[in-house]
Ligand SMILES: C/C(=C\Cc1cc(O)c2ccccc2c1O)CCC[C@H](C)CCC[C@H](C)CCCC(C)C
């Protein structure tokens with residue numbers, strides 16, 4: 135018969151190794167996504183402007199507003215990419231505030247830093263290379279957060295929501311902007327047509343066909359608004375509301391952390 139202490143040791147070893155297995159599986163799934171965003175970094179901003187006819191700026195500004203960030207706040211822009219939303223947060227928090235932009239793509243962060251240097255941004259922005267599933271921040275650090283087009287790309291949505299919840303202060307809000315599937319059949323058909331007939335062929339001109347062809351399937355498996363609200367509550371948020379925008383082709387999930 136195994137002595138009690140031996141049994142305890144082997145239980146710990148087993149749980150550690152299963153934890154490590156999960157970490158390895160996550161890393162293996164995330165690597166191609168990270169590489170994709172590194173590859174598209176040089177043309178990412180230009181294509182977003184062209185493909186959305188500049189509308190992505192309005193959608194991002196809505197996310198900033200719904201995050202309820204205030205002058206002087208410390209805010210997080212999760213999956214910040216080239217830093218568009220982080221710069222918008224910085225304008226909102228002003229010279230007494232601080233913004234942290236976190237992303238796991240080195241190439242996107244390099245562009246974020248170049249864009250920041252070329253701008254007259256009023257607040258401090260720190261770019262942090264980080265995994266949204268394992269954030270290198272202490273608990274309850276941020277007054278507000280945004281996440282633009284990141285949630286659909288993480289390999290574990292519940293875990294990224296839990297991490298976001300952990301790093302927010304009590305009563306803080308986060309606004310999570312992403313693609314959405316319109317309820318209206320005509321809009322749905324238009325969105326599919328636009329992605330397949332306009333977006334992918336244009337990206338092909340830059341040698342990035344496969345990278346942009348990924349958009350459509352990633353949207354198909356992305357939870358719809360009510361599912362996102364459920365996942366946010368499961369992650370610990372006390373309130374979660376999903377707002378469809380741009381004819382339902384995009385959406386913003388607004389979440390609030392309870393007051394403990
Ligand atoms: C800012 C936008 C997309 C970001 C984005 C997100 C991703 O997950 C990607 C993954 C892989 C490659 C690229 C991306 C990526 O760029 C929005 C850009 C615009 C959309 C591509 C266009 C969507 C248009 C809608 C169907 C409705 C168009 C209405 C508009 C008024 C023209």
Ligand SMILES: C[S@@+](CC[C@H](N)C(=O)[O-])C[C@H]1O[C@@H](n2cnc3c(N)ncnc32)[C@H](O)[C@@H]1O
Pocket residue numbers: 164167168171212213214215216217218219236237238239242264265266267281282283284287288289
């Ligand atoms: C479509 S881009 C959005 C960039 C920016 N937020 C915007 O709105 O333009 C998605 C970003 O999420 C990042 N990302 C995806 N999964 C991530 C993860 N697990 N941890 C950190 N960043 C991640 C990618 O590197 C990429 O820069």
